[in-house]
Amino acid sequence: MDQLNAMRAFVRVVEAGTFSRAADLLDMPKPTVTKQIQQLEAHLRAKLLNRTTRRVTVTMDGAAYYERALRVLGEIDELDASMALSQARPSxxxxxxxxxxxxxxxxxxxxxxxxxxxxxxxxxxxxxxxxxxxxxxxxxxxxxxxxxxxxxxxxxRIGEMYLITCATPDYLARHGTPLHPSDLEAGHRIVGYRYAAAGRVLPFTYVNGEESVEVKSDYVVSFNEGAGYVAAALAGLGVIQVPSFMVQEHIAAGRLVPLLTSWCSAPKPLxxxxxxxxxxxxxxxxxxxxxxxxxxxxxxxxxxxxxxxxxxxxxxxxxxxx
CATH class of the missing domain: 3.40.190.10 (Periplasmic binding protein-like II)
Structure with a gap:
């Protein structure tokens, strides 16, 4: 058995979902791919794939082997690439x-x-x-x-981002326009962004010259993903603080209004x-x-x-x- 080719065949079958599709991608007969997988399972003494007439699914052992095989094959590809005469065409x-x-x-x-x-x-x-x-x-x-x-x-470090605070015109008509960051802590509703690594809601941060303010107001709803966070603001649920590239089209169209524009956020490195x-x-x-x-x-x-x-x-x- 050529174990390296068998590993490549196994990875391709997992990603393609069927032996036929994998064989097409590998440009080899389907029986050859089937035989390679059978030999690999026999060598490992483990069942890697569940086969049905319609599709192939990976077993728990197969999922673990797939991740390791992917890593090994990737390192082999990198080793081959590093030995190439020309580095102008990385692949x-x-x-x-x-x-x-x-x-x-x-x-x-x-x-x-x-x-x-x-x-x-x-x-x-x-x-x-x-x-x-x-x-x-x-x-x-x-x-x-x-x-x-x-x-x-x-x-x-490839750059930095600053955040913009904004809300819908309808929200501001109902709750008023904050003139200072501290106004957000009284009479305003905050949409929270929940940092996935720690599970905590990030505070709003502001800088105006030498003065800095951190707002930790109660939130009405929180999200751990940017699209949902912006959608909540567009629905009028409250005020958000967000990288400007995420909302510039909404601001230009009048769907969101920038707030506290004399204050910048502390820079966030990228x-x-x-x-x-x-x-x-x-x-x-x-x-x-x-x-x-x-x-x-x-x-x-x-x-x-x-x-x-x-x-x-x-x-x-x-x-x-x-």
Whole structure:
């Protein structure tokens, strides 16, 4: 048995869901794929797949083996790539984690440029606001906002974000317009954003010159994901504090009104993090460099209407929108 090829066949069957589809993707006869999986199960003395007439599902042993096999095959691919004569054409599978809001608003619209530069890199995006165990889940790199608590990760600071406070015109008609951050603690309803790593609702933070204010008001509802958080504000449930790129279209259309525009939020750093064992990977290196260019405002790949609102000028933009 060629165990390496059998592992590749097993991974492809798990991802494709059927032997026929996997065989097509591997460009080999279906009986060959079936035989490789049978030999692999016999070698491991474990059942990896449940087979039915319609589809294939993975067993518990198979799920565990899949994650380890994926990691091993990825390291082999990286080793092969590192021995290539030319590093100008990095290739392989790149697994990236990001918040959905940041990826949809900023990264995904610019991806055609990345694929034009590196057409042989296959990017698998995981979009979620939850914290990710990069090593345990075999993730190559992740975009994270805020300070990095895990000191075992390599972090590259690629930018910073400022937050905007806003609410709907209807909400403000019913509850009034706050003139100072402390006004939010009396007579106003807050929509909370719950940080998934700790399960706590983040306070609103403000800076005006040397004065700083932190608002920890009771909330009416909280979310651990950005799209739901913004949707709650649009429904008139209360006031939110959010990165401006998530709401700029709603503000421009008049669906949301920026508040407390003489106050900026404390800057929130934006990092690209990756495990130490990924730092020599060509595909990770070029993706990190490309993202750094994107957030630095490279004219070749920047969507100006999106990226202009990632810095301190947020406050000035918000004032202009009122």
């Amino acid at each position: 392989g599978r790149l697994r990236v984690e990001s918040s959905a809001a940041l990826a949809v608003a900023v990264v995904i619209p610019a991806l055609p440029d990345f694929h034009a530069r590196y057409p042989e890199i296959q990017v698998d995006f995981g979009l979620s606001d939850r914290p990710t165990d990069l090593l345990g889940e075999n993730v190559d790199c992740a975009l994270r906002a805020g300070e990095i608590g895990d000191q075992s990760l390599i972090a590259r 990092h690209l993090v990756y495990p130490p064992n990924r730092h020599l990977s060509n595909k990770v290196r070029v993706f990190v460099d490309w993202l750094a260019e994107l957030f630095a405002g490279d004219d070749k790949i920047q969507r100006k209407s999106t990226l202009k609102l990632l810095g301190r000028e947020d406050c000035e933009v918000a004032r202009a929108m009122q």
